[in-house]
Amino acid sequence: MKKRIIILCSLLFVLVLSACGASEVKEGHEQAADDKVWENIKETGKITVGTSGTLYPASYYPEGSDEISGYDVEVVKEIAKRLNLEVEFKTSDFNNMLASVQNGRVDLAANDIGITEERKEKFAYSEPYKYSYTTMIVRKDDLSGIESLSDLKGKKAGGEATTGYSKIAERLGAEVVAYGNTTNDVYLRDVDNGRTDLIINDYYLQSLALQAFPDFNITIHPDFKFDGSANAVIMSNDASELKKQVDKVLGEMKEDGTLTELSKKFFDGADVSKEPEEDIPSIDELVQQQEDEAK
Incomplete structure (x- = not known):
């Protein structure tokens, strides 16, 4: 009986050592992968x-x-x-x-x-x-017929197929018109000429896009500001x-202020390296708010 107990204890000891060894090997592989990249x-x-x-x-x-x-x-x-x-x-x-x-x-x-x-x-x-939030570019003269988020159903939203912004558009019922690696003016012109109805994207990027193309019939929708973001x-x-x-x-x-300096250079004096002070609702909160107001 004593001999059997000794054998069992020995086996348990070997198993514990093996488990520890396996853990160390796994950790070693992970560390090696980390080291390899750097x-x-x-x-x-x-x-x-x-x-x-x-x-x-x-x-x-x-x-x-x-x-x-x-x-x-x-x-x-x-x-x-x-x-x-x-x-x-x-x-x-x-x-x-x-x-x-x-x-x-x-x-x-x-x-x-x-x-x-x-x-x-x-x-x-x-x-x-960089910190920001999400806004929506629409046509200036009629806001692309969008008065509430429910109006996005059936609208066409320009964007790259798998971005978070396109997923928001799809969730709200819009049809995503997908583009490849194209420049801002193509997206914006298509809203202007009616090929698409809206673009959901970053507020700072959209603000500067409007400045760059003042002749386009486009604006940032005044009623929708949501999903604070960190990049x-x-x-x-x-x-x-x-x-x-x-x-x-x-x-x-x-x-040392380098991020602030770079931000002001590219974002018309704005410091995007700091979080916005205002409270930005999530898309879920905004949807719920509009649903409550519609009741």
Whole structure:
């Protein structure tokens, strides 16, 4: 009996050691993956960044220039500079941008990318460097026939197929007219000429778009302001060391005023690096509010 107890205890001890060993091996693999991403960047001395090059003022080519610029672009350039790295931008539409992060074609992506719970399951985010909220561009003369959110049913909303903004439009019953990696003027002109009825997007981007195309019959709908947002650099989940380095530099840039300076340069004097002071309702709260008012 004593011998059997000793054998059982020995087996349990071996199992505990095996479990600990497996845990250590798993942790070691995860750490190795983390190190591999960052070590590769340090070895090459270069960081590759996915962006669109068509989203003013986040990522675009200034008229007459072949050098990409914009708020997000210049933030990343400064991050790279402080990490003693060169930076290479690879332009694509939003879907391919995220796919490139996942397959390692780029190290990170920066393109006015909102932080969402759904994306957190697949990607890692840096600390935010832009805060905003969602608004809706419509035709100026008749607000595209939209007086309440229920009026979006059957309307046509311009956007990229899988963005959060397009998902909001679909949820509210609009038909999404999908575009590829195209410039702002194409989206805006289509609302102006009636091919589409609205564009749901970021408030600051839409405000500057209106300034850029004053002859278009478009405006920001005065009654809809919702879903406060935070935007950040997006990376693969196995790039924790890269995230650590990026977060450290972003903290320094926020502290020394660099983010504020860049923001004011690209957003007509506004400081998007700080959260809005006003209380912005979520889309759920706004829908509920309109439903209550309709009763």
